[in-house]
Amino acid sequence: MKIASTTLSSGTLRSCLEQLQSVELLGLTLLAQSQPTTGWFPGRLSSIEPETLVQATVQLIDYGERCRDAAERLGALRAVPLELNIPEFGL
Numbered sequence: 001m002k003i004a005s006t007t008l009s010s011g012t013l014r015s016c017l018e019q020l021q022s023v024e025l026l027g028l029t030l031l032a033q034s035q036p037t038t039g040w041f042p043g044r045l046s047s048i049e050p051e052t053l054v055q056a057t058v059q060l061i062d063y064g065e066r067c068r069d070a071a072e073r074l075g076a077l078r079a080v081p082l083e084l085n086i087p088e089f090g091l
Contacts, residue, residue, distance in 0.1 A: 025063060027056035 030048060 025059055027060040030056055
């Protein structure tokens, strides 16, 4: 398998990442809608259908796994040497 060689500047990467849409997670929406009565645990979860809680939980777990997989792939990328002539670096 041959992979095409491409270059990507930091500005291009930043521009690409800035265009990504926010992810709407049901679990976070439910937490934002329920106000805590005491402590940190939301008090109005009893009014949410169990199926909705299951769906929100599965979605959060899936999102977390996808983020972990992406982080592992990024961590496995080969380092790109930076070729700069900085005379002050030796000081």
